[in-house]
Amino acid sequence: KAGVTQTPRYLIKTRGQQVTLSCSPISGHRSVSWYQQTPGQGLQFLFEYFSETQRNKGNFPGRFSGRQFSNSRSEMNVSTLELGDSALYLCASSLELAGGDEQFFGPGTRLTVL
């Protein structure tokens, strides 16, 4: 069974631009969660989508948004990029809601904002 895939793996953008990251969950998984990982803050939850609906949202500004498609694939968008958005963005999928289920993480997208 294929794991969670994320594209692109690396991305360099400049301040003010916007970016879209993509995540393909494990086949059959209905939940996709997004996390931001930085050395200073660790893993921080962005949001979770389950059956195309946003179920949970972390404490991030509205510049961070996402969506999930009917095939469970998910995209995350960051508008008006800031230097502080430089991070590893991880996607995780699970069969059921992430709260009490094993999450399978992808390798992440390394975003650098210049």
Added chain:
Amino acid sequence: QQQVKQSPQSLIVQKGGISIINCAYENTAFDYFPWYQQFPGKGPALLIAIRPDVSEKKEGRFTISFNKSAKQFSLHIMDSQPGDSATYFCAASRTGGSYIPTFGRGTSLIVHP
């Protein structure tokens, strides 16, 4: 507010030694406590998880000890190997979907040969 506090931030042990990483949580509603292992360039991978109805869970060389009254849980790696060198994250969440998984800041483990 950090709901899961993890310590130590870094840990160095000799091959064959015991590695111990501790986590403390605040929200008594949490009922799922996983540990993740992350190698450089990879995403975290579930190592072992526990629910509060048991005080200990063992899988191979990895053991979680859980103290509900103290709101603490720890990961013990017995007979630590150089291949265990990675970053370890504890997490806490609640089954049911209304709680988001909250992670500790991570512990960088180095096992010397």
